[in-house]
Amino acid sequence: xxxxxxxxxxxxxxxxxxxxxxxxxxxxxxxxxxxxxxxxxxxxxxxxxxxxxxxxxxxxxxxxxxxxxxxxxxxxxxxxxxxxxxxxxxxxxxxxxxxxxxxxxxxxxxxxxxxxxxxxxxxxxxxxxxxxxxxxxxxxxxxxxxxxxxxxxxxxxxxxxxxxxxxxxxxxxxxxxxxxxxxxxxxxxxxxxxxxxxxxxxxxxxxxxxxxxxxxxxxxxxxxxxxxxxxxxxxxxxxxxxxxxxxxxxxxxxxxxxxxxxxxxxxxxxxxxxxxxxxxxxxxxxxxxxxxxxxxxxxxxxxxxxxxxxxxxxxxxxxxxxxxxxxxxxxxxxxxxxxxxxxxxxxxxxxxxxxxxxxxxxxxxxxxxxxxxxxxxxxxxxxxxxx
Amino acid sequence: xxxxxxxxxxxxxxxxxxxxxxxxxxxxxxxxxxxxxxxxxxxxxxxxxxxxxxxxxxxxxxxxxxxxxxxxxxxxxxxxxxxxxxxxxxxxxxxxxxxxxxxxxxxxxxxxxxxxxxxxxxxxxxxxxxxxxxxxxxxxxxxxxxxxxxxxxxxxxxxxxxxxxxxxxxxxxxxxxxxxxxxxxxxxxxxxxxxxxxxxxxxxxxxxxxxxxxxxxxxxxxxxxxxxxxxxxxxxxxxxxxxxxxxxxxxxxxxxxxxxxxxxxxxxxxxxxxxxxxxxxxxxxxxxxxxxxxxxxxxxxxxxxxxxxxxxxxxxxxxxxxxxxxxxxxxxxxxxxxxxxxxxxxxxxxxxxxxxxxxxxxxxxxxxxxxxxxxxxxxxxxxxxxx
Numbered sequence: 001x002x003x004x005x006x007x008x009x010x011x012x013x014x015x016x017x018x019x020x021x022x023x024x025x026x027x028x029x030x031x032x033x034x035x036x037x038x039x040x041x042x043x044x045x046x047x048x049x050x051x052x053x054x055x056x057x058x059x060x061x062x063x064x065x066x067x068x069x070x071x072x073x074x075x076x077x078x079x080x081x082x083x084x085x086x087x088x089x090x091x092x093x094x095x096x097x098x099x100x101x102x103x104x105x106x107x108x109x110x111x112x113x114x115x116x117x118x119x120x121x122x123x124x125x126x127x128x129x130x131x132x133x134x135x136x137x138x139x140x141x142x143x144x145x146x147x148x149x150x151x152x153x154x155x156x157x158x159x160x161x162x163x164x165x166x167x168x169x170x171x172x173x174x175x176x177x178x179x180x181x182x183x184x185x186x187x188x189x190x191x192x193x194x195x196x197x198x199x200x201x202x203x204x205x206x207x208x209x210x211x212x213x214x215x216x217x218x219x220x221x222x223x224x225x226x227x228x229x230x231x232x233x234x235x236x237x238x239x240x241x242x243x244x245x246x247x248x249x250x251x252x253x254x255x256x257x258x259x260x261x262x263x264x265x266x267x268x269x270x271x272x273x274x275x276x277x278x279x280x281x282x283x284x285x286x287x288x289x290x291x292x293x294x295x296x297x298x299x300x301x302x303x304x305x306x307x308x309x310x311x312x313x314x315x316x317x318x319x320x321x322x323x324x325x326x327x328x329x330x331x332x333x334x335x336x337x338x339x340x341x342x343x344x345x346x347x348x349x350x351x352x353x354x355x356x357x358x359x360x361x362x363x364x365x366x367x368x369x370x371x372x373x374x375x376x377x378x379x380x381x382x383x384x385x386x387x
Numbered sequence: 388x389x390x391x392x393x394x395x396x397x398x399x400x401x402x403x404x405x406x407x408x409x410x411x412x413x414x415x416x417x418x419x420x421x422x423x424x425x426x427x428x429x430x431x432x433x434x435x436x437x438x439x440x441x442x443x444x445x446x447x448x449x450x451x452x453x454x455x456x457x458x459x460x461x462x463x464x465x466x467x468x469x470x471x472x473x474x475x476x477x478x479x480x481x482x483x484x485x486x487x488x489x490x491x492x493x494x495x496x497x498x499x500x501x502x503x504x505x506x507x508x509x510x511x512x513x514x515x516x517x518x519x520x521x522x523x524x525x526x527x528x529x530x531x532x533x534x535x536x537x538x539x540x541x542x543x544x545x546x547x548x549x550x551x552x553x554x555x556x557x558x559x560x561x562x563x564x565x566x567x568x569x570x571x572x573x574x575x576x577x578x579x580x581x582x583x584x585x586x587x588x589x590x591x592x593x594x595x596x597x598x599x600x601x602x603x604x605x606x607x608x609x610x611x612x613x614x615x616x617x618x619x620x621x622x623x624x625x626x627x628x629x630x631x632x633x634x635x636x637x638x639x640x641x642x643x644x645x646x647x648x649x650x651x652x653x654x655x656x657x658x659x660x661x662x663x664x665x666x667x668x669x670x671x672x673x674x675x676x677x678x679x680x681x682x683x684x685x686x687x688x689x690x691x692x693x694x695x696x697x698x699x700x701x702x703x704x705x706x707x708x709x710x711x712x713x714x715x716x717x718x719x720x721x722x723x724x725x726x727x728x729x730x731x732x733x734x735x736x737x738x739x740x741x742x743x744x745x746x747x748x749x750x751x752x753x754x755x756x757x758x759x760x761x762x763x764x765x766x767x768x769x770x771x772x773x774x
Binding site: 247 | 485520521764
């Protein structure tokens with residue numbers, strides 16, 4: 001497979017967009033992506049597209065891919081919607097990377113879009129519930145927060161972590177979100193407030209959960225040896241991997257680790273030829289604070305049961321050894337399901353190019369981690385400023 | 388890109404499966420696929436999967452891919468759901484072909500599944516409607532049959548075709564379906580009955596429309612140079628292509644031709660190095676009889692406006708020069724949306740291997756054609772018995 005690079009990445013502001021349809025949101029993200037490409041290029045060069053969307057809401061429920069790409073005038077090329085719950089965006093990127101890597105395509109758009117705020121609170125919970133297992137979890141009455149609460153209960157029981165460490169994830173990510181003009185929550189939160197928030201599913205409280213978000217993101221994937229035609233500062237995708245698992249927690253050997261993530265990470269590290277200690281910064285899938293701690297462990301940043309120490313010690317703060325979620329993460333930046341995996345790229349694209357302004361962290365090797373359901377599917381990517 | 392081959396393909400019977408969930412349907416198709424592989428192989432060789440599903444019905448609405456693949460014990464590999472309306476299966480196959488072709492994966496499962504009969508008639512129409520454009524067609528009250536009726540009106544106005552030629556498509560496909568033990572309708576229909584059926588959307592009548600179907604299909608894609616490890620009779624995928632377009636008819640320059648199909652076909656023919664006249668038999672997307680006539684023209688089997696002559700002259704009969712839809716097509720075999728594009732492969736796999744029993748047609752070069760919506764997306768594949 002030939003090497004590939006990302007030469008443009010952009011997104012909408014994340015938050016509430018009651019006046020924009022998914023088509024308009026997608027077009028806004030596309031325009032931001034085009035804007036991020038340093039040198040003019042012909043939009044007709046784009047010869048395929050993969051669009052991540054879970055499809056919540058009452059709009060175009062089938063054939064969403066061509067629906068949003070035709071709205072930006074992109075027709076006549078293979079376009080498809082990828083749906084892997086909250087990892088839809090990550091898998092759209094995975095397909096784009098492989099489509100260019102295979103030599104079949106030369107410029108592939110990886111995008112994602114979701115409009116969640118069209119739904120009232122109750123229906124929003126329903127749709128999130130379908131990201132988990134339907135037969136044994138959703139239909140038994142378990143909310144999606146409930147699934148992660150079960151994981152958190154077990155994690156707190158098996159490790160020396162306490163709920164405060166979950167809250168510290170929220171505090172850190174809000175600190176970063178406060179500096180991100182595209183974040184849904186651009187405000188800090190005190191540890192006291194985060195720890196004392198109303199409970200939503202014991203032991204998780206309101207500040208352990210990501211918000212409900214509208215938004216879209218796009219990235220342009222091209223062959224590495226064509227990248228400098230678009231920009232002097234391409235970001236190379238040197239590693240990638242995907243994994244899957246049983247959807248229901250009861251089918252898994254452990255619930256305090258996500259095998260799908262470990263498989264995706266193993267593949268990504270091996271392909272990139274890097275180890276977890278080489279990673280300088282990461283965007284991880286903190287749909288709930290507990291998920292960020294699992295990510296530390298499953299990605300090899302910490303030993304099993306020890307992930308909480310990283311946030312406790314400040315290692316994953318913006319000025320720590322391994323900044324995680326400089327964007328604010330799903331927690332503060334927001335989580336427009338299908339867009340999230342591509343939105344992570346936008347942050348790392350800006351970070352690795354030194355364009356992250358106040359959020360700027362040091363580093364040449366970055367990683368993104370996107371999870372579907374409670375671990376039913378996952379993607380991991382390694383990005384580097386040099387091949 | 389390296390060459391790829393299909394070494395196994397299987398499906399459920401198409402029809403009503405009220406007692407089987409999508410997981411069970413998928414497993415049934417998977418088992419049939421495994422059964423079709425001539426030599427024993429380790430199921431753990433499968434290292435990725437793409438599952439087409441539009442997701443109608445009230446079951447697992449998110450992360451369907453891992454839901455059905457974990458049910459067959461396939462975990463730990465990248466799995467994703469592909470949704471491109473009725474072309475979901477075709478795009479799942481396209482991804483599988485490219486994943487193996489790129490060298491990233493060595494044995495990829497392309498599957499599709501749909502359960503439509505869980506829905507009552509009205510909801511079924513609703514869900515089919517979302518395969519078309521939502522803003523300008525569905526919300527304006529247009530049914531999906533209505534969209535194809537508009538196309539048919541125009542076709543009958545612009546060409547010398549009459550409604551009888553549409554009915555002849557139904558008669559031919561029912562003749563084939565009558566010989567297919569997996570078909571939903573295993574019975575012939577007279578031209579008189581087909582032509583005189585109750586109207587559903589002028590000029591289309593009941594026999595111009597495919598039925599509502601439950602079913603699943605699976606195919607195993609491997610590198611061409613590994614194929615003989617699985618079977619003495621691999622079917623090589625020598626050509627493939629995808630296309631997309633505006634969803635709404637009013638956005639297109641013409642509605643009696645589907646540009647997405649022409650683009651997909653051009654790419655497939657070019658890659659395979661064959662021309663339309665080299666094709667010996669084909670499975671085309673006859674969701675409505677008019678769609679089969681458009682397919683003849685868009686695939687280059689007939690000049691524009693002349694497709695109806697093929698069915699009129701019997702050229703596409705099972706014993707004609709170019710047998711089309713020997714399976715019975717969507718019309719008689721059935722149309723379980725997400726499974727359809729993969730189910731077409733099952734028929735052609737059997738045909739090219741000489742295993743189609745009473746339906747057997749002659750030929751070494753076959754083509755499949757799968758359309759999403761009324762032409763918003765399309766895939767075309769060329770299959771050959773030799774590379």
